[in-house]
Amino acid sequence: MDRWKGRTALVTGASVGIGAAIAKELVRFGMTVLGCARNVEKIQKLAAECQSAGYPGVLIPLKCGWKNMLDVNVLALSICAREAYQSMKERSVDDGHIINLNSMCGHRILPNADIHFYTATKYAVTALTEGLRQELREAKTHIRATCISPGLVETEFAPRLYSQDPVKAANIYSHYKALEAIDIANAVVYVLSAPPHVQIGDIQMRSSEQVT
Ligand SMILES: NC(=O)c1ccc[n+]([C@@H]2O[C@H](COP(=O)([O-])OP(=O)(O)OC[C@H]3O[C@@H](n4cnc5c(N)ncnc54)[C@H](OP(=O)(O)O)[C@@H]3O)[C@@H](O)[C@H]2O)c1
Structure with missing residues:
Protein backbone atom coordinates (compact mmCIF):
# COMPACT_ATOMS: atom_id res chain seq x y z
CA MET A 1 0.00 0.00 0.00
CA ASP A 2 3.04 2.29 0.13
CA ARG A 3 2.39 3.78 -3.30
CA TRP A 4 -0.99 5.13 -2.12
CA LYS A 5 0.50 7.11 0.79
CA GLY A 6 -0.25 10.86 0.46
CA ARG A 7 -2.60 10.28 -2.45
CA THR A 8 -6.31 11.13 -2.58
CA ALA A 9 -9.31 8.81 -2.38
CA LEU A 10 -13.00 9.63 -2.66
CA VAL A 11 -15.17 7.31 -0.55
CA THR A 12 -18.93 7.60 -0.95
CA GLY A 13 -21.28 6.51 1.82
CA ALA A 14 -18.51 7.17 4.32
CA SER A 15 -20.70 8.01 7.33
CA VAL A 16 -21.45 4.44 8.50
CA GLY A 17 -21.12 0.79 7.49
CA ILE A 18 -18.82 -0.36 4.71
CA GLY A 19 -17.89 3.13 3.45
CA ALA A 20 -16.89 4.25 6.95
CA ALA A 21 -14.68 1.16 7.40
CA ILE A 22 -13.05 1.74 3.99
CA ALA A 23 -12.45 5.44 4.71
CA LYS A 24 -10.84 4.61 8.06
CA GLU A 25 -8.57 1.93 6.55
CA LEU A 26 -7.37 4.24 3.77
CA VAL A 27 -6.58 6.99 6.31
CA ARG A 28 -4.69 4.36 8.33
CA PHE A 29 -2.61 3.73 5.20
CA GLY A 30 -1.78 7.44 4.92
CA MET A 31 -4.23 8.54 2.24
CA THR A 32 -6.13 11.83 2.09
CA VAL A 33 -9.72 10.64 2.02
CA LEU A 34 -12.68 12.76 0.93
CA GLY A 35 -15.60 11.04 2.63
CA CYS A 36 -19.12 11.93 1.57
CA ALA A 37 -22.66 11.17 2.74
CA ARG A 38 -25.68 13.08 3.98
CA ASN A 39 -24.79 12.81 7.69
CA VAL A 40 -21.60 14.79 7.52
CA GLU A 41 -21.43 15.01 11.35
CA LYS A 42 -20.82 11.26 11.50
CA ILE A 43 -17.89 11.61 9.10
CA GLN A 44 -16.54 14.46 11.23
CA LYS A 45 -16.66 12.10 14.23
CA LEU A 46 -14.87 9.42 12.23
CA ALA A 47 -12.22 11.97 11.19
CA ALA A 48 -11.64 12.83 14.86
CA GLU A 49 -11.32 9.10 15.69
CA CYS A 50 -8.70 8.66 12.95
CA GLN A 51 -6.81 11.69 14.24
CA SER A 52 -6.77 10.54 17.86
CA ALA A 53 -5.68 7.06 16.75
CA GLY A 54 -2.63 8.77 15.18
CA TYR A 55 -3.35 7.56 11.65
CA PRO A 56 -1.00 9.22 9.15
CA GLY A 57 -3.67 10.19 6.61
CA VAL A 58 -6.57 12.59 6.90
CA LEU A 59 -10.34 12.30 6.44
CA ILE A 60 -12.14 15.33 4.99
CA PRO A 61 -15.94 15.26 5.37
CA LEU A 62 -18.09 16.28 2.40
CA LYS A 63 -21.86 16.52 2.25
CA CYS A 64 -23.61 14.76 -0.61
CA GLY A 65 -27.13 13.50 -1.07
CA TRP A 66 -28.91 11.54 -3.76
N1 LIG B 1 -24.77 -4.59 4.06
C1 LIG B 1 -24.86 -5.54 3.16
O1 LIG B 1 -25.32 -6.66 3.45
C2 LIG B 1 -24.37 -5.31 1.76
C3 LIG B 1 -24.19 -6.44 0.94
C4 LIG B 1 -23.74 -6.27 -0.34
C5 LIG B 1 -23.47 -5.01 -0.82
N2 LIG B 1 -23.65 -3.92 -0.03
C6 LIG B 1 -23.38 -2.60 -0.62
O2 LIG B 1 -22.42 -1.90 0.14
C7 LIG B 1 -22.64 -0.48 0.02
C8 LIG B 1 -22.68 0.13 1.40
O3 LIG B 1 -23.72 -0.49 2.16
P1 LIG B 1 -23.70 -0.56 3.75
O4 LIG B 1 -24.06 -1.95 4.13
O5 LIG B 1 -22.44 0.04 4.28
O6 LIG B 1 -24.97 0.35 4.07
P2 LIG B 1 -25.24 1.44 5.24
O7 LIG B 1 -24.62 0.99 6.52
O8 LIG B 1 -26.71 1.68 5.20
O9 LIG B 1 -24.46 2.73 4.70
C9 LIG B 1 -24.88 3.37 3.52
C10 LIG B 1 -24.03 4.61 3.30
O10 LIG B 1 -24.50 5.30 2.14
C11 LIG B 1 -24.90 6.64 2.48
N3 LIG B 1 -26.13 6.97 1.77
C12 LIG B 1 -27.31 6.30 1.83
N4 LIG B 1 -28.24 6.92 1.09
C13 LIG B 1 -27.63 8.00 0.55
C14 LIG B 1 -28.08 9.04 -0.31
N5 LIG B 1 -29.33 9.09 -0.73
N6 LIG B 1 -27.20 9.98 -0.70
C15 LIG B 1 -25.91 9.96 -0.26
N7 LIG B 1 -25.43 9.00 0.57
C16 LIG B 1 -26.29 8.04 0.97
C17 LIG B 1 -25.16 6.59 3.98
O11 LIG B 1 -24.89 7.83 4.61
P3 LIG B 1 -25.98 8.93 5.00
O12 LIG B 1 -27.20 8.23 5.49
O13 LIG B 1 -25.23 9.71 6.04
O14 LIG B 1 -26.18 9.70 3.75
C18 LIG B 1 -24.10 5.58 4.45
O15 LIG B 1 -22.86 6.21 4.63
C19 LIG B 1 -23.93 -0.34 -0.80
O16 LIG B 1 -23.59 -0.11 -2.14
C20 LIG B 1 -24.61 -1.70 -0.65
O17 LIG B 1 -25.44 -1.99 -1.75
C21 LIG B 1 -24.09 -4.05 1.26
Whole structure:
Protein backbone atom coordinates (compact mmCIF):
# COMPACT_ATOMS: atom_id res chain seq x y z
CA MET A 1 0.00 0.00 0.00
CA ASP A 2 3.04 2.29 0.13
CA ARG A 3 2.39 3.78 -3.30
CA TRP A 4 -0.99 5.13 -2.12
CA LYS A 5 0.50 7.11 0.79
CA GLY A 6 -0.25 10.86 0.46
CA ARG A 7 -2.60 10.28 -2.45
CA THR A 8 -6.31 11.13 -2.58
CA ALA A 9 -9.31 8.81 -2.38
CA LEU A 10 -13.00 9.63 -2.66
CA VAL A 11 -15.17 7.31 -0.55
CA THR A 12 -18.93 7.60 -0.95
CA GLY A 13 -21.28 6.51 1.82
CA ALA A 14 -18.51 7.17 4.32
CA SER A 15 -20.70 8.01 7.33
CA VAL A 16 -21.45 4.44 8.50
CA GLY A 17 -21.12 0.79 7.49
CA ILE A 18 -18.82 -0.36 4.71
CA GLY A 19 -17.89 3.13 3.45
CA ALA A 20 -16.89 4.25 6.95
CA ALA A 21 -14.68 1.16 7.40
CA ILE A 22 -13.05 1.74 3.99
CA ALA A 23 -12.45 5.44 4.71
CA LYS A 24 -10.84 4.61 8.06
CA GLU A 25 -8.57 1.93 6.55
CA LEU A 26 -7.37 4.24 3.77
CA VAL A 27 -6.58 6.99 6.31
CA ARG A 28 -4.69 4.36 8.33
CA PHE A 29 -2.61 3.73 5.20
CA GLY A 30 -1.78 7.44 4.92
CA MET A 31 -4.23 8.54 2.24
CA THR A 32 -6.13 11.83 2.09
CA VAL A 33 -9.72 10.64 2.02
CA LEU A 34 -12.68 12.76 0.93
CA GLY A 35 -15.60 11.04 2.63
CA CYS A 36 -19.12 11.93 1.57
CA ALA A 37 -22.66 11.17 2.74
CA ARG A 38 -25.68 13.08 3.98
CA ASN A 39 -24.79 12.81 7.69
CA VAL A 40 -21.60 14.79 7.52
CA GLU A 41 -21.43 15.01 11.35
CA LYS A 42 -20.82 11.26 11.50
CA ILE A 43 -17.89 11.61 9.10
CA GLN A 44 -16.54 14.46 11.23
CA LYS A 45 -16.66 12.10 14.23
CA LEU A 46 -14.87 9.42 12.23
CA ALA A 47 -12.22 11.97 11.19
CA ALA A 48 -11.64 12.83 14.86
CA GLU A 49 -11.32 9.10 15.69
CA CYS A 50 -8.70 8.66 12.95
CA GLN A 51 -6.81 11.69 14.24
CA SER A 52 -6.77 10.54 17.86
CA ALA A 53 -5.68 7.06 16.75
CA GLY A 54 -2.63 8.77 15.18
CA TYR A 55 -3.35 7.56 11.65
CA PRO A 56 -1.00 9.22 9.15
CA GLY A 57 -3.67 10.19 6.61
CA VAL A 58 -6.57 12.59 6.90
CA LEU A 59 -10.34 12.30 6.44
CA ILE A 60 -12.14 15.33 4.99
CA PRO A 61 -15.94 15.26 5.37
CA LEU A 62 -18.09 16.28 2.40
CA LYS A 63 -21.86 16.52 2.25
CA CYS A 64 -23.61 14.76 -0.61
CA GLY A 65 -27.13 13.50 -1.07
CA TRP A 66 -28.91 11.54 -3.76
CA LYS A 67 -32.62 10.94 -4.08
CA ASN A 68 -33.52 7.31 -4.53
CA MET A 69 -31.99 3.87 -4.96
CA LEU A 70 -31.51 4.19 -8.71
CA ASP A 71 -29.79 7.57 -8.18
CA VAL A 72 -27.50 6.26 -5.43
CA ASN A 73 -26.62 2.83 -6.81
CA VAL A 74 -26.40 3.58 -10.53
CA LEU A 75 -26.39 7.29 -11.36
CA ALA A 76 -24.12 8.47 -8.53
CA LEU A 77 -21.75 5.56 -9.14
CA SER A 78 -21.53 6.40 -12.86
CA ILE A 79 -21.10 10.14 -12.27
CA CYS A 80 -18.41 9.54 -9.63
CA ALA A 81 -16.54 7.21 -11.99
CA ARG A 82 -16.75 9.74 -14.84
CA GLU A 83 -15.60 12.64 -12.62
CA ALA A 84 -12.82 10.56 -11.06
CA TYR A 85 -11.52 9.60 -14.51
CA GLN A 86 -11.71 13.23 -15.74
CA SER A 87 -9.89 14.44 -12.66
CA MET A 88 -7.18 11.78 -13.06
CA LYS A 89 -6.75 12.73 -16.73
CA GLU A 90 -6.45 16.44 -15.89
CA ARG A 91 -3.79 15.70 -13.27
CA SER A 92 -1.99 13.14 -15.50
CA VAL A 93 -2.67 10.35 -13.03
CA ASP A 94 -2.36 7.14 -15.03
CA ASP A 95 -2.37 4.60 -12.19
CA GLY A 96 -5.57 5.43 -10.31
CA HIS A 97 -8.20 2.91 -9.29
CA ILE A 98 -12.01 3.05 -9.36
CA ILE A 99 -13.66 0.56 -7.01
CA ASN A 100 -17.42 0.05 -7.14
CA LEU A 101 -19.33 -1.48 -4.23
CA ASN A 102 -21.40 -4.15 -5.92
CA SER A 103 -23.17 -7.03 -4.16
CA MET A 104 -23.76 -10.75 -4.62
CA CYS A 105 -27.15 -9.40 -5.77
CA GLY A 106 -25.31 -8.20 -8.87
CA HIS A 107 -24.76 -11.86 -9.79
CA ARG A 108 -27.90 -13.83 -8.89
CA ILE A 109 -31.57 -13.18 -8.21
CA LEU A 110 -32.93 -14.23 -4.82
CA PRO A 111 -36.62 -15.11 -4.41
CA ASN A 112 -37.25 -12.06 -2.21
CA ALA A 113 -39.49 -9.35 -3.66
CA ASP A 114 -38.10 -6.77 -1.19
CA ILE A 115 -34.78 -6.73 -3.00
CA HIS A 116 -35.65 -7.27 -6.66
CA PHE A 117 -35.25 -3.60 -7.58
CA TYR A 118 -32.03 -3.38 -5.54
CA THR A 119 -30.84 -6.48 -7.41
CA ALA A 120 -31.55 -4.80 -10.74
CA THR A 121 -29.39 -1.82 -9.74
CA LYS A 122 -26.55 -4.15 -8.74
CA TYR A 123 -26.72 -6.03 -12.06
CA ALA A 124 -26.17 -2.57 -13.56
CA VAL A 125 -23.05 -2.18 -11.38
CA THR A 126 -21.67 -5.48 -12.75
CA ALA A 127 -22.17 -4.26 -16.34
CA LEU A 128 -20.90 -0.73 -15.64
CA THR A 129 -17.70 -1.91 -13.94
CA GLU A 130 -16.77 -4.33 -16.71
CA GLY A 131 -17.72 -1.70 -19.31
CA LEU A 132 -15.52 0.85 -17.54
CA ARG A 133 -12.61 -1.62 -17.48
CA GLN A 134 -12.94 -2.04 -21.24
CA GLU A 135 -13.15 1.73 -21.83
CA LEU A 136 -10.06 2.38 -19.73
CA ARG A 137 -8.15 -0.25 -21.74
CA GLU A 138 -9.34 1.17 -25.02
CA ALA A 139 -8.15 4.63 -23.90
CA LYS A 140 -4.75 3.02 -23.17
CA THR A 141 -4.71 4.17 -19.55
CA HIS A 142 -3.39 2.11 -16.65
CA ILE A 143 -6.30 3.13 -14.43
CA ARG A 144 -8.01 0.03 -13.12
CA ALA A 145 -11.68 -0.70 -12.41
CA THR A 146 -12.87 -3.26 -9.90
CA CYS A 147 -16.06 -4.16 -8.16
CA ILE A 148 -16.43 -5.89 -4.82
CA SER A 149 -19.50 -8.08 -4.41
CA PRO A 150 -20.28 -8.95 -0.80
CA GLY A 151 -23.04 -11.20 0.45
CA LEU A 152 -24.65 -10.21 3.74
CA VAL A 153 -22.67 -7.63 5.74
CA GLU A 154 -23.80 -6.50 9.19
CA THR A 155 -24.24 -2.72 8.85
CA GLU A 156 -27.13 -0.25 8.96
CA PHE A 157 -28.26 -1.70 5.61
CA ALA A 158 -30.99 -4.03 7.00
CA PRO A 159 -32.27 -1.61 9.70
CA ARG A 160 -32.64 1.02 6.95
CA LEU A 161 -34.27 -1.37 4.45
CA TYR A 162 -36.76 -2.53 7.09
CA SER A 163 -37.03 0.72 9.05
CA GLN A 164 -40.77 0.04 9.53
CA ASP A 165 -40.10 -3.44 10.89
CA PRO A 166 -37.17 -3.55 13.37
CA VAL A 167 -37.84 -7.20 14.26
CA LYS A 168 -37.47 -8.26 10.62
CA ALA A 169 -34.32 -6.12 10.37
CA ALA A 170 -32.75 -7.74 13.45
CA ASN A 171 -33.75 -11.19 12.21
CA ILE A 172 -31.67 -10.80 9.05
CA TYR A 173 -28.46 -10.94 11.06
CA SER A 174 -29.63 -13.69 13.44
CA HIS A 175 -29.26 -16.77 11.22
CA TYR A 176 -25.48 -16.85 10.83
CA LYS A 177 -22.42 -14.70 11.30
CA ALA A 178 -22.51 -12.15 8.49
CA LEU A 179 -19.48 -10.44 7.00
CA GLU A 180 -18.27 -7.33 8.83
CA ALA A 181 -17.58 -3.93 7.23
CA ILE A 182 -13.86 -4.36 7.92
CA ASP A 183 -13.86 -7.53 5.75
CA ILE A 184 -14.88 -5.37 2.79
CA ALA A 185 -12.33 -2.68 3.70
CA ASN A 186 -9.69 -5.44 3.71
CA ALA A 187 -10.80 -6.47 0.22
CA VAL A 188 -10.34 -2.86 -0.93
CA VAL A 189 -6.80 -2.87 0.51
CA TYR A 190 -6.12 -6.18 -1.28
CA VAL A 191 -7.34 -4.73 -4.59
CA LEU A 192 -5.23 -1.58 -4.19
CA SER A 193 -2.19 -3.67 -3.22
CA ALA A 194 -2.22 -5.78 -6.39
CA PRO A 195 0.82 -5.19 -8.62
CA PRO A 196 0.18 -2.79 -11.55
CA HIS A 197 -0.11 -5.58 -14.15
CA VAL A 198 -2.92 -7.28 -12.19
CA GLN A 199 -6.49 -6.17 -12.90
CA ILE A 200 -8.95 -7.66 -10.41
CA GLY A 201 -12.38 -7.45 -12.04
CA ASP A 202 -14.62 -8.58 -9.22
CA ILE A 203 -14.35 -10.06 -5.76
CA GLN A 204 -17.32 -12.18 -4.79
CA MET A 205 -17.28 -12.71 -1.05
CA ARG A 206 -19.75 -14.23 1.38
CA SER A 207 -19.83 -15.26 4.99
CA SER A 208 -18.62 -18.86 5.14
CA GLU A 209 -22.11 -19.83 6.35
CA GLN A 210 -24.08 -18.03 3.62
CA VAL A 211 -25.63 -20.44 1.13
CA THR A 212 -26.74 -18.36 -1.89
N1 LIG B 1 -24.77 -4.59 4.06
C1 LIG B 1 -24.86 -5.54 3.16
O1 LIG B 1 -25.32 -6.66 3.45
C2 LIG B 1 -24.37 -5.31 1.76
C3 LIG B 1 -24.19 -6.44 0.94
C4 LIG B 1 -23.74 -6.27 -0.34
C5 LIG B 1 -23.47 -5.01 -0.82
N2 LIG B 1 -23.65 -3.92 -0.03
C6 LIG B 1 -23.38 -2.60 -0.62
O2 LIG B 1 -22.42 -1.90 0.14
C7 LIG B 1 -22.64 -0.48 0.02
C8 LIG B 1 -22.68 0.13 1.40
O3 LIG B 1 -23.72 -0.49 2.16
P1 LIG B 1 -23.70 -0.56 3.75
O4 LIG B 1 -24.06 -1.95 4.13
O5 LIG B 1 -22.44 0.04 4.28
O6 LIG B 1 -24.97 0.35 4.07
P2 LIG B 1 -25.24 1.44 5.24
O7 LIG B 1 -24.62 0.99 6.52
O8 LIG B 1 -26.71 1.68 5.20
O9 LIG B 1 -24.46 2.73 4.70
C9 LIG B 1 -24.88 3.37 3.52
C10 LIG B 1 -24.03 4.61 3.30
O10 LIG B 1 -24.50 5.30 2.14
C11 LIG B 1 -24.90 6.64 2.48
N3 LIG B 1 -26.13 6.97 1.77
C12 LIG B 1 -27.31 6.30 1.83
N4 LIG B 1 -28.24 6.92 1.09
C13 LIG B 1 -27.63 8.00 0.55
C14 LIG B 1 -28.08 9.04 -0.31
N5 LIG B 1 -29.33 9.09 -0.73
N6 LIG B 1 -27.20 9.98 -0.70
C15 LIG B 1 -25.91 9.96 -0.26
N7 LIG B 1 -25.43 9.00 0.57
C16 LIG B 1 -26.29 8.04 0.97
C17 LIG B 1 -25.16 6.59 3.98
O11 LIG B 1 -24.89 7.83 4.61
P3 LIG B 1 -25.98 8.93 5.00
O12 LIG B 1 -27.20 8.23 5.49
O13 LIG B 1 -25.23 9.71 6.04
O14 LIG B 1 -26.18 9.70 3.75
C18 LIG B 1 -24.10 5.58 4.45
O15 LIG B 1 -22.86 6.21 4.63
C19 LIG B 1 -23.93 -0.34 -0.80
O16 LIG B 1 -23.59 -0.11 -2.14
C20 LIG B 1 -24.61 -1.70 -0.65
O17 LIG B 1 -25.44 -1.99 -1.75
C21 LIG B 1 -24.09 -4.05 1.26
